[in-house]
Amino acid sequence: MSQTRSHTCGELRLEHVGQDVQLTGWVNRRRDLGGLTFIDLRDRYGIVQVVLDPQTVPELHAKSQEIRSEFVLFVKGKVSPRPEGMINKERVTGEIEVHASELDILSKAEVLPFTIHEETDATEALKLKYRYLDLRRPHLQRNLLLRHKMYSVIHRYLDQKNFVEIETPFLNKSTPEGARDYLVPSRVHPGKFWALPQSPQLFKQLLMMSGMDRYYQIARCFRDEDLRADRQPEFTQLDMEMSFATPESIFKIMEALFADIFQTVLDVTIQTPFPQMSYEEAMTSHATDKPDLRWDMPLTQLSQVFKNTSFRVFSEALSNHGEIRGVRIPKGESFSRKQIDQLTLIAKGCGAKGVVWMKKSQEKTSSSIDKFLSPDELSTLESLLKLEEGDLGLIVADQPSVARASLEALRNECIERLELKPKRPFAFTWVVDFPLFVWDDDESRFVSVHHPFTQPHPEDVSKLKNGEDLGSVRALAYDLVLNGYEIGGGSIRIHQPEIQSMIFQTLKLTEEDMKHKFGFFLEALKYGTPPHGGIALGLDRVAMILSGTQAIRDVIAFPKTQSALDLMAESPSTVDPRQLDELHLALKKPKA
RNA sequence: GCGGCGGUAGUUAAGCUGGUUAUAACGCCGGCCUGUCACGCCGGAGGCCGCGGGUUCGAGUCCCGUCCGCCGCGCCA
Numbered sequence: 166m167s168q169t170r171s172h173t174c175g176e177l178r179l180e181h182v183g184q185d186v187q188l189t190g191w192v193n194r195r196r197d198l199g200g201l202t203f204i205d206l207r208d209r210y211g212i213v214q215v216v217l218d219p220q221t222v223p224e225l226h227a228k229s230q231e232i233r234s235e236f237v238l239f240v241k242g243k244v245s246p247r248p249e250g251m252i253n254k255e256r257v258t259g260e261i262e263v264h265a266s267e268l269d270i271l272s273k274a275e276v277l278p279f280t281i282h283e284e285t286d287a288t289e290a291l292k293l294k295y296r297y298l299d300l301r302r303p304h305l306q307r308n309l310l311l312r313h314k315m316y317s318v319i320h321r322y323l324d325q326k327n328f329v330e331i332e333t334p335f336l337n338k339s340t341p342e343g344a345r346d347y348l349v350p351s352r353v354h355p356g357k358f359w360a361l362p363q364s365p366q367l368f369k370q371l372l373m374m375s376g377m378d379r380y381y382q383i384a385r386c387f388r389d390e391d392l393r394a395d396r397q398p399e400f401t402q403l404d405m406e407m408s409f410a411t412p413e414s415i416f417k418i419m420e421a422l423f424a425d426i427f428q429t430v431l432d433v434t435i436q437t438p439f440p441q442m443s444y445e446e447a448m449t450s451h452a453t454d455k456p457d458l459r460w461d462m463p464l465t466q467l468s469q470v471f472k473n474t475s476f477r478v479f480s481e482a483l484s485n486h487g488e489i490r491g492v493r494i495p496k497g498e499s500f501s502r503k504q505i506d507q508l509t510l511i512a513k514g515c516g517a518k519g520v521v522w523m524k525k526s527q528e529k530t531s532s533s534i535d536k537f538l539s540p541d542e543l544s545t546l547e548s549l550l551k552l553e554e555g556d557l558g559l560i561v562a563d564q565p566s567v568a569r570a571s572l573e574a575l576r577n578e579c580i581e582r583l584e585l586k587p588k589r590p591f592a593f594t595w596v597v598d599f600p601l602f603v604w605d606d607d608e609s610r611f612v613s614v615h616h617p618f619t620q621p622h623p624e625d626v627s628k629l630k631n632g633e634d635l636g637s638v639r640a641l642a643y644d645l646v647l648n649g650y651e652i653g654g655g656s657i658r659i660h661q662p663e664i665q666s667m668i669f670q671t672l673k674l675t676e677e678d679m680k681h682k683f684g685f686f687l688e689a690l691k692y693g694t695p696p697h698g699g700i701a702l703g704l705d706r707v708a709m710i711l712s713g714t715q716a717i718r719d720v721i722a723f724p725k726t727q728s729a730l731d732l733m734a735e736s737p738s739t740v741d742p743r744q745l746d747e748l749h750l751a752l753k754k755p756k757a
Numbered sequence: 758g759c760g761g762c763g764g765u766a767g768u769u770a771a772g773c774u775g776g777u778u779a780u781a782a783c784g785c786c787g788g789c790c791u792g793u794c795a796c797g798c799c800g801g802a803g804g805c806c807g808c809g810g811g812u813u814c815g816a817g818u819c820c821c822g823u824c825c826g827c828c829g830c831g832c833c834a
Contacts, residue, residue, distance in 0.1 A: 199790035290826045343834030390833045616834050
């Protein structure tokens, strides 16, 4: 008789009563009452209670004395209803239990470094060292499952839309533009290196030139930059590209894809189409190109109002290249003087020198700077902040980065204190009309905001031709933002060699230089390139938001730490000198 | 590269301005217990106070360095 399972630990219900079942799983807990022993058997489907009764199965009960947490067991037994009053309503299998008639220990376990059940409070480092144990916890299993569901929707949906899944190489040519590459030395070609892809950008465009028309890939990408809570050095993106695409056609496909994902994975219906916001508006109203629109609490730009103000704090901030911004706190009027002082401390923690407040109550609007501002200034302020009765306005004047960080901290604190419910749990927005170039002081030239293959906005091509006001040239580029996270970005690409040359000239990149870096690609452009465009979605971040977690680690099976280490495998590691030799590499002597 | 916070039994934490034998909870081990489900009760074991230096009669505690974790800045076309 083979010890295979007939059921999983999560599926037994009252309807199975009377059946003989075979179960396998881990010991979640053993409760030994002396004369009677209970074992909670766990697998990824759930937990079921197994009963060992010395009256009926004395030898099994004796054997069970040896059982400890996380042993792997095989149990054969009969499903029985639980006695009156013994039903566990917390558990879906709580109305039944399995009375064991056979029991085998398939595998023993040493005492674990931390417990699997409940929300274990082991430190991050310990959990990462024993990631395989952490992954036994239902919480992480749920996240991985949810991620899997998202993938299956993507494959199904894009297949229906005629997209073709095509793999592109991991070993690529290094392009020093943009993020740092992970390099792989070539053994057969001394002194030469491969680079792991930062994204399959050029390949997907080449596939359009090949006539594949609609491409997608769930692609692993690598960037050798420092990590954040939402950033890993290797990450997964849904990479896609379409021939004859317009931004609108891409938006439509993405919106329907997200509607499908949220419906299937979370059973949540999201509103489409997504709202759009220009880059300029995002920066003015929200001080960021990835605004969190779950609350209607923008970080409004107020500098204009105070151009000629006599209030020294504001005028000095402005003359020091600072800015004045404010945020509306709904229902914030109830804050006491003391509470506002506490908020001020938070802003000071972010580097702000102070916080100006403004309250709108039934009778009047008052502020901490009534006597310094003209009635005109005060009423403009009130209307720009869109203060409603009962609201509080908080204003910070400082360097842009300080003003933004302070107000963001204030807003988050107030959301928490006032328990402000989000207007919408999932706030998508397209950010459009990004600038094509940004001035780089270090290199004293314009550099691409997105990448040098981005199509300029048709209305701005003349500026490009005349080389005037290049900072204001817009790109046909867009980001998809969800709840303050940039979850995707893309563009319409250049398909005309003349425009491509013009861009290179503007970027002060010589044809020769470009030939060396992207020669094959520029050549390909010449042989009949369809207009095309695409987008890449950061699937780890999407999975993170779907899971309701703030850490990207929680949706990746084997993540790296913030210093890009794998604590479990202890990598990266040193290698055998012979390996280095084969690769024609020598290590630098460490500095003394 | 930089800033903030943290590192003390297996685990999570407490340990105030330096001073007897470094606490607690959970876990672990042993005993008792037939309806538990975070079982209960009794008893016990368990410490390189991250690592290396220094100050001091004396350091978990103060100083310097270093490693690791988390959060952020720079960086991430």
